Amino acid sequence: MNQHELKDKVLSLLEQNKIGTLSTVKNNKPHSRYMTFFNDGLVLHTPTNRETHKAEEVDENPFVHILLGYDGEGYGDSYLEIEGTAVIRDSADLKEKLWSDRFSNWFEGPDDPEYIVLEIEPTTIRLMNSNEEPQTLEVNI
Numbered sequence: 568m569n570q571h572e573l574k575d576k577v578l579s580l581l582e583q584n585k586i587g588t589l590s591t592v593k594n595n596k597p598h599s600r601y602m603t604f605f606n607d608g609l610v611l612h613t614p615t616n617r618e619t620h621k622a623e624e625v626d627e628n629p630f631v632h633i634l635l636g637y638d639g640e641g642y643g644d645s646y647l648e649i650e651g652t653a654v655i656r657d658s659a660d661l662k663e664k665l666w667s668d669r670f671s672n673w674f675e676g677p678d679d680p681e682y683i684v685l686e687i688e689p690t691t692i693r694l695m696n697s698n699e700e701p702q703t704l705e706v707n708i
Contacts (some may be wrong), residue, residue, distance in 0.1 A: 568697075573704050574609075577692055580636045580647055581606040587635030589613060589685075591624035591653075597632070598624060604635060605665055609706060611649070611687040612656075614665055616673060618681060625653045631687055637696075645697045651689040658684075 568576070581604075590599040600621065602613045611633065615621055625631070631653045636646035659677070661684055666677040674682040692704040 568699070568702055570705055573694060573702050576645075576694060576697065577609070577647060577704050578606075580645060580694075581609070581611070584636040584638070584646075587633055589621065590632040591621050592628040592630060593620065593624050604633070609689055609692065611651070611689070612661070612665055613685045613687070614662075614670060615683060615685055616681050617655075617683045621685070622655060622683065625655060625685060629653050631685075633687065643696055643698060646695050648691075648693040648695055649687070649689050650691040651687040653685045653687045656684045656686045661686075 585603050585605070586601060587604055588599045589602040590597045592598065598620070602615070605612045629652045631651055633649040633651070634646060635649065637644045662682055663677045665684060670682070676682075689706050692706055694702040694704070
């Protein structure tokens with residue numbers, strides 16, 4: 568698979584799969600949790616609360632790892648392994664763009680000061696279980 572075909576497959580998996588794991592570093596060890604992801608091209612966004620451990624961990628160490636795409640239907644399900652760097656975004660425009668009424672369980676609205684977005688710029692994206700050897704996308708954000 569060439570890089571163009573690989574990028575198309577990666578983007579398709581990002582569009583089709585919104586739930587995955589986000590791993591941060593806590594005390595030099597991985598700390599994982601399920602998150603909802605939105606993508607803008609290859610850049611990922613995930614909403615969270617300013618007062619969470621993950622926000623604190625990203626402040627201390629921005630390197631993250633994401634697993635996204637495996638849906639449990641079988642051993643051959645394609646998924647992505649994404650390594651990247653996370654930053655906290657508090658942009659009103661971005662928060663409004665990502666806002667969903669489902670978030671009202673945790674936030675009063677898109678203007679809630681506790682509502683932030685983690686933005687992840689990938690450094691490495693690997694396509695796994697695609698009926699061939701793992702493929703690494705050359706990330707040029």
